[in-house]
Amino acid sequence: MAFQTEFEFTLPKGYVDEEGNLHKKGYMRLATAADEILPMKDPRVQSNPAYLTIILLSRVITRLGSLENINPKVVENLFTSDLAYLQELYRRINEEGTDKIAVICPKCGNRFEVEEEAPGEA
Numbered sequence: 048m049a050f051q052t053e054f055e056f057t058l059p060k061g062y063v064d065e066e067g068n069l070h071k072k073g074y075m076r077l078a079t080a081a082d083e084i085l086p087m088k089d090p091r092v093q094s095n096p097a098y099l100t101i102i103l104l105s106r107v108i109t110r111l112g113s114l115e116n117i118n119p120k121v122v123e124n125l126f127t128s129d130l131a132y133l134q135e136l137y138r139r140i141n142e143e144g145t146d147k148i149a150v151i152c153p154k155c156g157n158r159f160e161v162e163e164e165a166p167g168e169a
Contacts, residue, residue: 052077053109054140058129062111062121070112075104075133078141082106091119104133 053076061071086092086102101122108117122130 054136056133056136058111058125059132060126060129062114062125062129064114068112070114073111073117074109075107075136075140076109078103078107078137100130100134104130104137107137108133 053074056073056075058071058073061069063069082103086099086106089098089102091098092102101119105117105119105122108122109115111117111121114121122133125133
């Protein structure tokens with residue numbers, strides 16, 4: 048199996064662009080050291096450390112719907128539930144190396160992995 052560096056996702060609510068189009072499906076790639084270091088030089092991060100999340104996600108999201116240029120303005124305009132979802136996905140793929148969640152069946156005790164569904168997606 049090839050090493051996976053890009054992960055597909057579906058936002059819980061979706062990004063609404065300036066024309067009113069809804070974008071929900073996208074791709075996030077694994078972060079590099081530069082992705083985490085270079086934003087620290089940005090004046091927006093220096094004046095507001097919470098802005099690091101915005102810049103970081105704009106660097107690692109490679110596509111969102113028909114949008115191919117994901118910039119900080121796009122991430123700034125995400126709904127908070129979508130931002131929280133992407134932060135958790137970022138953590139999972141970069142720390143654990145997978146977009147799956149390890150679970151244990153409460154009845155039989157078997158361990159397996161499942162893909163997390165975005166809230167409201169079921």
